[in-house]
Amino acid sequence: MDYEVEAKYLSKKERRAIPRQSMPEQAPDVRNKDFSEVTLGFGLLEAQYEAARCIQCKDPACVKGCPVGINIPAFLEQIVEGDLNGAINTVWDRTALPAVCGRVCPQEIQCEEVCVVGKKKGREPVGIGNLEMFIADWARDTGVTNEVEIPPSTGKKVAVVGSGPAGITVAGDLAKKGHDVTIYEAFHRAGGVLLYGIPEFRLAKSIVDYEIEQLKKLGVKIVCNTVVGRTVDVDELIEEMGYDAVFIGVGAGLPNFLNIPGEDLNGVFSANEYLTRANLMKAFDFPKYDTPIIPGRNVAILGAGNVAMDAARTAIRLGAKKVTIVYRRTREQSPSRKIEIHHAEQEGVQFKFLTSPLEFIGDANGKLVGINCEKMELGEPDEGGRARPIPTGEHEYIDCDLAIISIGTSANPLLTKTTENLKLNKWGNIEADRRTGKTTKKGVWAGGDITLGQATVILAMGMGRDAANSIDAYLKGEEEW
């Protein structure tokens, strides 16, 4: 497109005729050898044209579709008008991490799914996610920060356990309200899944580091290498270390395994291990970095969610000749974002649907050489309404020297087992009030994946914000426990 006229001078009719602006991306055969970000971001004029596609609904569906209720039409119009400062502040009003959310939120099942523009035949919804990314990147590049006047210190101390999106949000919000906040993180660097799980090519680590730096500027103390439940426990934080409130945002980090024979062979990984080696430990740059990774030539990924796509695309970048996603259901049933499947396919990832692993096969040295699988077909719907895959009895052998198990994660019991009076649900997630994040233990809040099971960044962020409001009210004595 040429952008000769600024979008704000276009008539309503002209605005409606603008096609959805495609996100500039690195070419698939370039990016599949390299870990830098795939999406390059909009320029200003492009962004203004995209934002001008919004028809400014009176009762905007997109806002209801957004888990944290960002005033989407308002920030889009501010972009069109060139009030970028106004636009970013509209966004910050509801999310602490727009640069992250713009990149990793599943907009196609949230705001963009319900956008009325996309409901017309042959039309696509407004690219809300791409615009969120644009405005957040603009703010970071120009050094515009979410300046708020920090009230005088309240003298109240808050401990935040875990430095993922939930913990980052709680810490930032409470520091801005004058509380003394310390984050305790088990790993040697802060950022949670944003750092160790989601790969660089989808979310540059410099963005996560920037957000952590912002927290430090607000006076938040970040103490790494502290496993709560081992190095200190929750009761010690409250009783001995004088914290007035504790927020638990430890995520859902325990990898599920298939529990089939051969799972202990060399070459069989959990996605968590594979991605942690590659992302956090930078094994892609071995031996410059000391952590090694097995460089598979022929890689099978078991599972087809977002994490599976991340693992597949990481394997491609680490030089695999062939990467196959093996999934026991169909493409339509894959829980992954469509854009992730699309990106993976573009980069050369192959798919085998209706195929379920039965056994890992190894050689005499205990090295993986293949997987015995069974072909499935779709049967009756299960409780969730999804057609259940049922075995056909037909077998298939898949050659591979690396298998990455990516069938979800559960709550890690390390902290919850060592904390008394913390009620858990049957899956081991912490029970927390949906509105406030309060747990059954006095002075302790929780949010994010540890309460929801593996969910999304935006839900973790949203719960963090709700919990921060509740903690603030409690510390000011406005809210009883």
Place this chain on the structure above:
Amino acid sequence: MYKIVRREEMAHGTIILNEIEAPQIAKKAKAGQFVILIANERGERIPLTMADVDKEKGTITIIYMIVGKSTRLFSTLKVGDGYSDVVGPLGQPTHIEKKGTVVCVGGGTGTAVLHPITRAMYQAGNRVIAIVGARNKDYIIMKEQMQNVSHELRICTDDGSEGRHGFVTEELKEILESEDVAEVVAIGPVPMMKFVSKLTKEYGVPTTVSLNPIMIDGTGMCGGCRVTIGGMTKFACVDGPEFDGHQVDFDGLMRRLLAYKTEEEHSENCFFEQEA
């Protein structure tokens, strides 16, 4: 940074001791638990079981043998230098109880890890017999310390340069033949733990071993440390590191320890080139 306050060399400089400032860890650490250390921002996460803890000074002690790039890098750190990261204490502490006669068997640097456990067994009122094995007399570590926390110390060397000329299992067999042993604790190279467990199984004597598989996080989030115990998958970092020796699949553990052999050799060679 976690500062090194004391450094010692043993066994011709192949085994290194570091006492490290880590007050928070020292406060909580119990016998049998481990820490994960990173040398610098490019380093990998290396798990090592603590050999000692000084709660008053706020220090922990690790003893390691130089076996690859990372331990070689660790060995270049001097007093006053430090590790960029140390996290712990991780894993389950040893179950200590008064049981009667306990035999503590250490091989190689395993003896360092065995020492605090032996001491705890001794202090709990057990009759403690310690067996320490090594290649030759120069590689025997912590002899005096082990002597101080046991009623009897027996030494075995592969070449007979000190104590019995032979393996720890031979010494252990003699004891099992002549005494009523309530428990054996064996810590050392995997083959040693395997053969000790095989022997004690014949005698029906409960046996605890400490496993040190490859780890990343040490908190249960990667599953890289998984070991097979009685046919079940366990995570050594949270369920262990100590397990019932009669249930451990030692061969599986040995295979998994070799998963990165090629990469490890490559990494060490690069390190040598860099140093040269």
